[in-house]
Amino acid sequence: MNIEVFDFCCIKCNPDESGELQGQYAGITPGWHMNKKYWISVYFNRDVPDNKIKELVKKSYDIVVGSLTKKEREKLLQDNSDQMN
Numbered sequence: 001m002n003i004e005v006f007d008f009c010c011i012k013c014n015p016d017e018s019g020e021l022q023g024q025y026a027g028i029t030p031g032w033h034m035n036k037k038y039w040i041s042v043y044f045n046r047d048v049p050d051n052k053i054k055e056l057v058k059k060s061y062d063i064v065v066g067s068l069t070k071k072e073r074e075k076l077l078q079d080n081s082d083q084m085n
Contacts, residue, residue, distance in 0.1 A: 008043040010034050012060040025052075 010031045013021065018040055021028045027046030031039025042053055065073060 008041045010039050010041055011056050012038055012063050013040045
């Protein structure tokens with residue numbers, strides 16, 4: 001992978017927020033090769049501030065973790081705890 005061409009990432013998004021974000025930023029478009037209702041593509045080095053990208057990544061993580069089963073969430077918490085030790 002050539003990091004120089006890594007110019008966007010796909011982020012899971014609340015469908016209600018997706019359209020608003022796409023209207024607000026030229027650097028946010030429907031998710032490339034993803035379900036356009038739930039995913040957005042966020043382009044780096046455009047008009048999306050870094051702090052907004054970090055906020056969207058955190059929200060995406062929370063959405064995905066929230067959709068896991070209780071057993072999967074517990075394993076994730078355990079794995080994260082193991083990595084910190």
